[in-house]
Amino acid sequence: MNKTEIIDAYKQYLMPTYAPEVVLEKGKGSKVFGVDGVKAIQEQAEKLVHCSNLFAHEGQVKLAQKLVEISGLGGKAFFCNSGAEANEAAIKLARRWGSQNGGRYEIVTMRNSFHGRTLATITATGQDWCQQGYEPLPVGFAYANFNDIESVKAAVTDKTVAIMLEAVQGEGGVNPATEEFMAGVRALCDEKNLIMICDEVQCGMGRTGKWWGWQNYSVKPDLFTSAKSLADGVPMGALIANAKFADVFVLGSHASTFGGNPLACAAALATIGVIEKEKLLDAAAKKGEMLKAALQAFAEKYDQILDVRGLGLMLGMVTEGAAKDVVQAFADGGVLTCTAGAHVVRFLPPLSIREDHLEEAVEMMGDSLDELFG
Ligand SMILES: *Cc1c(COP(=O)(O)O)cnc(C)c1O
16 A cells, blocks of 8 residues: 555544554664564563463563662552553542542642543543543542642642642643752642652653653652553553552552553563663763754754753754644654644654764754745
């Protein structure tokens, strides 16, 4: 099939939850789990792809230990299959604990956040566009302004049990939290006996130059969630809780059939192994600086580019006009990016991208911008 045929067939046979215009055929290199990961999946697939969670297996234990260690939280993990499911687990854990601690259930989340597409997680998501048409929404969520601690304080009531946020808002426009805000949320949680939840689905797993986005700040959350790149392409989600909240879920109080299956655990362990072996945290920080400097140079050159922000290899370029026009121009020129809201072009290159490829991409984007704005 050629590109047009594929796009036409896509529109005919897939629900219109996406509208892709670029068709990809093949991937090579620039992929976190490269050969080691593929080998790990192959080997695991020959042994055991799935087993019921009524039985234990080594990969699950090793992965949980690894995640607890690299977070420094010292607690426990729960495995599931996606970011929404991981956040749903965090919400359920918070409510369960709240029910035992003063009958509290409300969770304060941030405007412009993104937490997933299940009913509870679209409600947690502080953006109208993903809630419209799905009312009535579950009760128990209140919203505050990101990077505005006074607004969070104002949203807390005697029913509040948790505050949930992304250290770097992804879908909401690549907005990093300020140190003051993160520290303020932590202090508020300590003062009011609330659970601090970080959604690390997008900004975690090395993306910002640290394992977890919140590790760029002076404070630790009580719970955090991971998914997306956790098993580098194999569906997997995780909820990690510190020791205080590690045993809120008890036998039978939450479950996921495929959560933590041997194949996904092997893939996640291989992913973490490659990030460690290839020192991709430092690489993400360094290459992030390179890319940021290049984008800042674009911003200086063109009035149509208003700002550049982000951490590590999670960067956003704020545009005066529609960001999708810039994304399209980049794609036409051979560089794939995406939007994060109407006016932000989002850059999430592979952590393993080669520096010369990054330079090449910058050059190509420069040409595209010349054509678009020059
Ligand atoms: C993508 C995303 C989710 C949802 O993850 P899914 O695996 O698509 O359910 C949740 N939170 C954040 C921050 C995300 O970027």
